[in-house]
Each structure stands twice: as C-alpha cells, then as structure tokens.
Amino acid sequence: MQKQDIPTYLKAITIRDPSDLHSIAEDIKKGMILILRVTPLAQKDVEKLRKVVEELYVIARNSNAEIARLGEERIIVAPIGIKIWKPDYDLK
Amino acid sequence: MQKQDIPTYLKAITIRDPSDLHSIAEDIKKGMILILRVTPLAQKDVEKLRKVVEELYVIARNSNAEIARLGEERIIVAPIGIKIWKPDYDLK
Numbered sequence: 082m083q084k085q086d087i088p089t090y091l092k093a094i095t096i097r098d099p100s101d102l103h104s105i106a107e108d109i110k111k112g113m114i115l116i117l118r119v120t121p122l123a124q125k126d127v128e129k130l131r132k133v134v135e136e137l138y139v140i141a142r143n144s145n146a147e148i149a150r151l152g153e154e155r156i157i158v159a160p161i162g163i164k165i166w167k168p169d170y171d172l173k
Numbered sequence: 174m175q176k177q178d179i180p181t182y183l184k185a186i187t188i189r190d191p192s193d194l195h196s197i198a199e200d201i202k203k204g205m206i207l208i209l210r211v212t213p214l215a216q217k218d219v220e221k222l223r224k225v226v227e228e229l230y231v232i233a234r235n236s237n238a239e240i241a242r243l244g245e246e247r248i249i250v251a252p253i254g255i256k257i258w259k260p261d262y263d264l265k
C-alpha cells in the first residue's frame with residue numbers, strides 16, 4: 082500500500098436484475114470502484130436497463146461518485162478520489 | 174478527496190499498436206488504473222496481441238500492479254493499493 086492502509090477494491094460484476102442495485106449502492110457507499118456489465122439486462126429488457134442506468138446515476142451523484150459508460154457493455158462507477166479519464170473518446 | 178490529496182486516475186484507452194506500450198508503462202508507473210481495450214489489435218494481428226498482453230503482464234509485475242482480463246475486449250491494470258475483485262467469475 083502506498084498512500085493508504087486499506088486497499089480500494091475494483092469490483093467487476095454483472096447486473097442481471099434491478100434488484101442487484103441494492104448491493105451495488107452499498108458497494109458505492111463503501112468507496113469501491115465498480116465495473117458493471119449491463120449486457121445481459123440489455124438483452125432481456127431494454128426498459129429495465131434504462132431505469133437501472135438512471136438509478137445508478139442518482140446513486141453515484143448522491144455518493145459524489147463519478148460514472149461513465151465503457152462502450153455499450155459496461156458502466157464504470159468511481160468513488161471520490163478516483164477520476165475517470167477518457168483521453169481518446171474511444172470507449173466502444 | 175477522502176484518504177489522499179492527489180486523485181488516482183482511471184484511464185480507459187485503446188491499444189492499437191505495440192508502440193502504445195511505452196506510454197502505458199509510464200501510466201502504470203504513475204499509479205494510474207488502466208482499462209485497456211484490445212479488440213482492434215486482436216482483429217488486426219492476434220500474434221501482436223499475444224506479445225502485447227505478455228509484455229503488459231511483465232510491466233504490471235515489475236510495478237507491483239495487478240492485472241486481469243475483463244472479458245475478451247479489455248484488460249485491467251490496477252496499481253498497488255487497488256485490489257481487483259471478480260466475485261462472480263463472470264467477466265465476459
């Protein structure tokens with residue numbers, strides 16, 4: 082560990098259902114970096130996906146977390162202290 | 174910023190050529206979190222991709238960084254202090 086004793090976790094998971102948002106919100110509050118794969122939900126129900134993404138943006142904003150799409154498949158949520166940088170606008 | 178004054182950057186970029194490795198190595202040394210999209214290189218030259226991935230693993234090891242595949246398309250490199258956690262083994 083360089084600057085802090087407790088590591089920051091980068092958790093890569095799949096959102097399969099809107100009910101997954103509860104534990105995701107907990108992880109965001111804990112300060113985890115999340116990489117959320119949304120493809121299965123997108124294939125199942127686009128309307129549900131739209132609502133989940135909207136809710137994610139609200140959860141992130143309330144936790145002062147940054148949020149960004151990573152191509153069509155994934156969403157990144159980064160806690161305070163982590164800045165998302167997309168230098169080439171080429172994240173598809 | 175919570176635990177540190179200087180933010181950690183999470184940089185999402187595309188590797189298009191083995192020559193990109195130089196600046197990527199610099200970013201890893203700076204302690205950035207990298208999400209590297211390898212699909213264009215995979216489509217162009219699988220052998221080059223294989224070598225680039227091998228070199229990435231060496232660069233990461235030399236910087237005490239963690240490295241993991243994120244599906245077929247991307248590779249994550251996380252500096253010391255960031256732990257990659259893949260709870261569901263479902264990163265495709």
